[in-house]
Amino acid sequence: MNKRVKDVVDGIVSAVQRVLDEKEITESEYRTALHYLMKVAEQREIALLCDVFFNSTVVATKARLSSGSTPAIEGPYYREDAPFVVDRLKTYDTDAHKPLLIKGTVKAVDGSVAEGVTIDVWHSTPDGKYSGFHDGIPTDFYRGKLRVGRDGQFSVRTTMPVAYQIPSDGPTGALLETMGGHSWRPAHVHFKVKAPGYETLTTQYYFEGGDWVGDDCCNGVEPSLISPEKVEEGARVMNIDFVIEPALERSGANT
Ligand SMILES: [Fe+2]
Known part of the structure; x- marks a missing residue:
């Protein structure tokens, strides 16, 4: 077990769960987001998308x-x-x-x-x-x-x-x-x-x-x-x- 990985992934999961709850995300919106993320992967833009939002942090x-x-x-x-x-x-x-x-x-x-x-x-x-x-x-x-x-x-x-x-x-x-x-x-x-x-x-x-x-x-x-x-x-x-x-x-x- 890698404690660092567990700490970080637990943190990401709870942050996303909090947003899903606070924004009252619907099943349909959730499916739309999954479809979008699959498109990001297909078009090899995972690094670009993450860099836009997270690299500066x-x-x-x-x-x-x-x-x-x-x-x-x-x-x-x-x-x-x-x-x-x-x-x-x-x-x-x-x-x-x-x-x-x-x-x-x-x-x-x-x-x-x-x-x-x-x-x-x-x-x-x-x-x-x-x-x-x-x-x-x-x-x-x-x-x-x-x-x-x-x-x-x-x-x-x-x-x-x-x-x-x-x-x-x-x-x-x-x-x-x-x-x-x-x-x-x-x-x-x-x-x-x-x-x-x-x-x-x-x-x-x-x-x-x-x-x-x-x-x-x-x-x-x-x-x-x-x-x-x-x-x-x-x-x-x-x-x-x-x-x-x-x-x-x-x-x-x-x-
Ligand atoms: Fe540049």
């Missing part, structure tokens, strides 16, 4: 327990095999979007500079797609791994990402629409900061004043993740000082 819990920078949802478009890059991400020759300069520091919670730090950076193409996932776009576009210098500093140039819709033509999008919602995410840049001996920090940063920043369909925006409007020599600047924390001791999940 798991991340918020992590944030509450963390002494480092604010984490954020990873989303489905991270690629472990992204290439190392120096100075700039590869962008389309035709990309006329405003230049974006991302720069800052990575420090440990005690203010020291960690060794061997890398930062994965990835964001949307100008048409709201991700390389390595959509339209056969090669993985080295709009993503890359940066090596952080011994002084803890990093910088990389790219172009502005765009707001985009999560997949909206399946059962997840239909549910959001039925609830009067939408499937738009504000423009953002994803980061994954890794260093030996430290917790990996996965996060996203948004742009002050950007569309949907106040109404993200994935509920992923925290005030500390909104980069203030700043322009230097024609480039939008995203200045970030990441703080990473030492790797946590894990207790066994089976105890």
